[in-house]
Structure formats: C-alpha cells, structure tokens
Amino acid sequence: MTLTGVIPRELGNLTFLVSLDLGRNNFHGNLRQEMAHLHRLKFFDLSVNSFSGEVRSWFGVLHQLQVLNLGNNSFTGSIPRSFSIMSTLDTLNLKFNSREGQITKVIGSLINxxxxxxxxxxxxGFIPTSLSNASRLETLEISYNSLEGNIP
Known part of the structure; x- marks a missing residue:
C-alpha cells in the first residue's frame, strides 16, 4: 500500500489483533515498545520496510506468535534471549538485514x-550446536553470510 512513516504508538492498543501484516511499505525507525501489548498475535509481518535498530526483546512476550517476518529491513544485533520462551514460533525470517556477529545459541530454544x-x-563464525535442538526444523536458509564449519 506504500504506507510511509513510523508506526503510531496507538497500534499497541489493538490488543485483539491475531494477524498483523505491515509488509511491503515504507515504514522506518525503531519498533515501538507499545507493540508488545499485541499479545494475541499469531502472524506478524514487518518485512520489506526500512525498520532499523536492534530486534527488540519484547517480541518474547508475544507467546502465541507462530510467524515472525522481519526480513528485508535494517535490523541489527542478535536474536534476544527472550525469544527462548516463544514456544509456538514456527517461522522466523530475518533475511537481508544488517545483522552482524554470530548466530546466537537462543536459536536452539525454539523447539517448534x-x-x-x-x-x-x-x-x-560457526553455526551453534544448539541448533540441533530445533528438531522440527525443515528449512534453514543461511546463504550470503560468512559462516564456516559444519551444520550440527
């Protein structure tokens, strides 16, 4: 829809939302803390925008989240430790961002x-051995990085 700007704080008041797709727009800036109030979300797509900053730890409070698509933005930093409690997460897409460093061990906590x-x-660096804990993993896309070693 080519929406532009920052996401308004008031979006966090829509606590009844189960699905939120803001992908393929021109949103920018950091994600607002108020979005942590969307605790019923199962599907969250913010892909193909210009969001920046670190992937926020408050995503971990979205306990019902099944799909999180943050691809094609400018997110930095590692996957927060709070993601380890996202037991229902089925799909995590962080492709084509500005993430540097190693793949965090938290990935192994995402058992579903x-x-x-x-x-x-x-x-x-290396792919963490904790990845082998994600025994339901069917698709692993790690191309166009500078990783080395074996897949656990």
Whole structure:
C-alpha cells in the first residue's frame, strides 16, 4: 500500500489483533515498545520496510506468535534471549538485514521452529550446536553470510 512513516504508538492498543501484516511499505525507525501489548498475535509481518535498530526483546512476550517476518529491513544485533520462551514460533525470517556477529545459541530454544531464514546478513563464525535442538526444523536458509564449519 506504500504506507510511509513510523508506526503510531496507538497500534499497541489493538490488543485483539491475531494477524498483523505491515509488509511491503515504507515504514522506518525503531519498533515501538507499545507493540508488545499485541499479545494475541499469531502472524506478524514487518518485512520489506526500512525498520532499523536492534530486534527488540519484547517480541518474547508475544507467546502465541507462530510467524515472525522481519526480513528485508535494517535490523541489527542478535536474536534476544527472550525469544527462548516463544514456544509456538514456527517461522522466523530475518533475511537481508544488517545483522552482524554470530548466530546466537537462543536459536536452539525454539523447539517448534520449522523455518529459519538468516540469509543475506553479515553473520560470521560457526553455526551453534544448539541448533540441533530445533528438531522440527525443515528449512534453514543461511546463504550470503560468512559462516564456516559444519551444520550440527
């Protein structure tokens, strides 16, 4: 829809939302803390925008989230430790962001994860052995990084 600007604070008041797709717009800036109030969300798509800053730890309070698509933005930093309690997360897409560093061990805590896309970042080092805990993983996309070693 080519919506532009920052996400308004008031969006956090829509606590009844189960699905929120703001993908393929021109939103920018950091994600607001008020979005943590959307605790019923199962599907959350913010892909193909210009969001920046770190992936926020408040995503961890979205306990019903099944799909989180943050691909094609400018997010930095690692996956927060709070993600480890997202037991229903099925799909995590962080492709083509500005993430640097190693793949965090938190990935192994996402035991119901079926699809993980970290391609097109600036990740380095080894794939953590904790990834083998994600025994339901069907799709792993890690191309266009600087990773080395074996897949656990």
């Amino acid at each position: 994860l079926r699809e993980l896309n970290l391609g097109g970042n600036k990740l380095v």
